[in-house]
Amino acid sequence: MKHHLEWKESTLNIRCWSCSEILISISTDGSSLSFDSMSDSFEIGCPNCKEWCGYRLTEDDPEILRAHTWDSDVDSSEFDGEVGNKNRDLLWQYKTLLLKSDSTMKHFENEFYVVKEYFEFLTLKGIDASKKDEKSIDGFIEDLDGYYDFSINKKNLFRRAINRFYRLCE
Numbered sequence: 001m002k003h004h005l006e007w008k009e010s011t012l013n014i015r016c017w018s019c020s021e022i023l024i025s026i027s028t029d030g031s032s033l034s035f036d037s038m039s040d041s042f043e044i045g046c047p048n049c050k051e052w053c054g055y056r057l058t059e060d061d062p063e064i065l066r067a068h069t070w071d072s073d074v075d076s077s078e079f080d081g082e083v084g085n086k087n088r089d090l091l092w093q094y095k096t097l098l099l100k101s102d103s104t105m106k107h108f109e110n111e112f113y114v115v116k117e118y119f120e121f122l123t124l125k126g127i128d129a130s131k132k133d134e135k136s137i138d139g140f141i142e143d144l145d146g147y148y149d150f151s152i153n154k155k156n157l158f159r160r161a162i163n164r165f166y167r168l169c170e
Contacts, residue, residue, distance in 0.1 A: 010028045010029070010032070012024075014044065016048065016053055017053045019048050019051070023053070024044065041054060042055055073095060073112065074088060074091050077120050083122075084123045087122060091115070091116060093169065094165055094169065098111075104168065110161070111160075111161035111164060114158050114161040115161055115162060118137070118162050118165075121143060122136060132166045137162050140158075
């Protein structure tokens with residue numbers, strides 16, 4: 001039996017289930033992608049975490065491939081609505097910028113998750129993260145301070161991470 005799957009988007013990033021590393025990236029000139037196979041499934045070994053990831057090519061479950069544009073760092077949080085979608089896209093761009101070079105990669109572990117929390121805060125308030133707003137940054141830090149009782153040093157680290165995000169994205 002021959003299996004067929006039509007991918008309506010012009011880009012497909014198949015990611016590792018465990019670490020979200022892009023295993024295969026396919027792009028077209030804007031047209032959709034079409035897959036034909038005698039087998040209804042395939043596996044790919046991740047060179048990053050060494051896990052084997054299984055995928056299916058079936059019309060009755062086209063979301064199985066779409067799920068692999070999912071990134072645990074970005075999509076594990078709720079980004080609802082139009083503002084949430086904009087903030088998610090901006091966070092994807094930020095992650096890509098951080099992982100692009102050794103000089104910015106060092107900030108990924110320390111600062112990416114701070115910026116992610118800031119974006120979640122902004123999304124809940126219905127605020128677009130693309131525009132820097134000192135009042136929003138202050139509100140975010142005050143909100144977290146209420147939960148964690150931050151030291152001055154910790155507040156400054158969070159503010160520096162958010163400010164670095166805006167500098168990198170300019």
